[in-house]
Amino acid sequence: MGASVIRPLTLAALLLLSAGASARADDMPVIKVEMRDGVILPAIIEVPANTRFKLEISNTGQSPVEFESLELKREKALAAGSTSSIVFRTIEAGSYDVFDDFHPDAKAKLVAK
Numbered sequence: 001m002g003a004s005v006i007r008p009l010t011l012a013a014l015l016l017l018s019a020g021a022s023a024r025a026d027d028m029p030v031i032k033v034e035m036r037d038g039v040i041l042p043a044i045i046e047v048p049a050n051t052r053f054k055l056e057i058s059n060t061g062q063s064p065v066e067f068e069s070l071e072l073k074r075e076k077a078l079a080a081g082s083t084s085s086i087v088f089r090t091i092e093a094g095s096y097d098v099f100d101d102f103h104p105d106a107k108a109k110l111v112a113k
Helices: 003-027
Strands: 030-035 044-047 053-059 065-069 074-078 083-088 094-100 103-112
Touching: 030 044, 030 065, 044 053, 053 065, 053 074, 065 103, 074 083
Parallel strands: 030 053, 044 103
Antiparallel strands: 053 083, 065 074, 065 094, 094 103
16 A cells, blocks of 8 residues: 555544544543532532543632542642542442541542442
């Protein structure tokens, strides 16, 4: 095959690969969590066990928050009015404590089923 045939085939293969990656990302479950001035909603965050998922965290309050889990070794600080995400490759079935490091009384459970 000449170079003029190989380039379009290579481009087509790259487009197919990127479309597949995009489709996988779109298929990933998204679990929404709201943090607001010392409150985490929902208090029980249900997520799929052994499945890749995205936790979308919105700070709807007036002060900064920090979503944190020592067991999961994850943390994410958010300014007031902002939204961010954490992608989890997989976690085992179980219950994990989460809290707002800036508001010590704000606690929740992340439950993987």
